Amino acid sequence: MPLQEPARLRVAAIDFLNPAPLLYHFEHSPAREQLAARYDVRYTSPALCAQQLSTGEADLGLVPIGAMPFLPGVAAVPGCTIASLRQVRSIQLVLRPGVTLGTIQTLAADAASRSSVAYVQVLLRSFHKAAPTVATETADLPAMLATHDAALLIGDPALLAVEARDRDGAFADCTWIDVASWWHDCTGLPWVAAVWAVRTEALRTAATSAAQLADDLLASRDAGLAHVDDLVREWGERIAVPPATIRTYLTANIRYDLNSACLDAIHRFYTLAASTGVLPAYTLPLLSR
Numbered sequence: 001m002p003l004q005e006p007a008r009l010r011v012a013a014i015d016f017l018n019p020a021p022l023l024y025h026f027e028h029s030p031a032r033e034q035l036a037a038r039y040d041v042r043y044t045s046p047a048l049c050a051q052q053l054s055t056g057e058a059d060l061g062l063v064p065i066g067a068m069p070f071l072p073g074v075a076a077v078p079g080c081t082i083a084s085l086r087q088v089r090s091i092q093l094v095l096r097p098g099v100t101l102g103t104i105q106t107l108a109a110d111a112a113s114r115s116s117v118a119y120v121q122v123l124l125r126s127f128h129k130a131a132p133t134v135a136t137e138t139a140d141l142p143a144m145l146a147t148h149d150a151a152l153l154i155g156d157p158a159l160l161a162v163e164a165r166d167r168d169g170a171f172a173d174c175t176w177i178d179v180a181s182w183w184h185d186c187t188g189l190p191w192v193a194a195v196w197a198v199r200t201e202a203l204r205t206a207a208t209s210a211a212q213l214a215d216d217l218l219a220s221r222d223a224g225l226a227h228v229d230d231l232v233r234e235w236g237e238r239i240a241v242p243p244a245t246i247r248t249y250l251t252a253n254i255r256y257d258l259n260s261a262c263l264d265a266i267h268r269f270y271t272l273a274a275s276t277g278v279l280p281a282y283t284l285p286l287l288s289r
């Protein structure tokens, strides 16, 4: 039987601004060409990253922690994350005028989200005695608020909605809640959105070992954080957000280190999610090197 070529890992990456530092080596020469021998990167929404790991279309992905309980055989790669210590800016719960956290009955949530939509339900059930019905919709604030008490926006659409509010007063009469700050106020913990996660089975035939994978992802993140100037310039041309805001977002709002505080926060999230019936009971498996 002919020996099989070791396979490239098929990567599902998130197409928002926030993972840009994590993806630095996958997008910039000369590392990009070297990594292309072992990784095949495609871009999609957070929810579809999770779905592609579930169907086997992808081997490695930036996976919302809210989706991990539904992905058997998938483990988090230690080292990197997408998290926030307090204000995240790009996760906004917007309440129609007159609506409060305790009186939300219907929520329109961006279909791209799997973590933030779970966080909102966990926080409402745990701390505000509210359990609204949730409809998943495309990220369109006017349409969402026309038919629901509240709207959840994530990622670049949330950043753009905050810009429109501050620049043009759009929906300025609504209550805007930064979901990471809200989580921090209720629990005292960081807010963790996503981890790099891998189908452990895929590593058996891959050209990359578990240790090499963790090292590649860490090296890419560290290079990204060392080249924030490049990222601010590149993204300033892609998204209608001022360069200074992009810089603050990448260096202060979003944090990329999966440290013990983040692991404690993930544990607390899953505990509250299970006790409120938002997610099944779950412990995050970490890939061992």
Ligand SMILES: C=C(O[C@@H]1C=C(C(=O)O)C=C[C@H]1O)C(=O)O
Binding pocket: 014, 016, 018, 019, 046, 047, 063, 064, 065, 066, 082, 088, 090, 091, 112, 113, 114, 115, 116, 117, 154, 155, 156, 158, 193, 194, 254
């Ligand atoms: C910080 C963010 O976190 C994102 C939100 C996610 C979710 O709600 O499922 C998943 C991945 C992250 O990219 C953001 O997109 O604003």
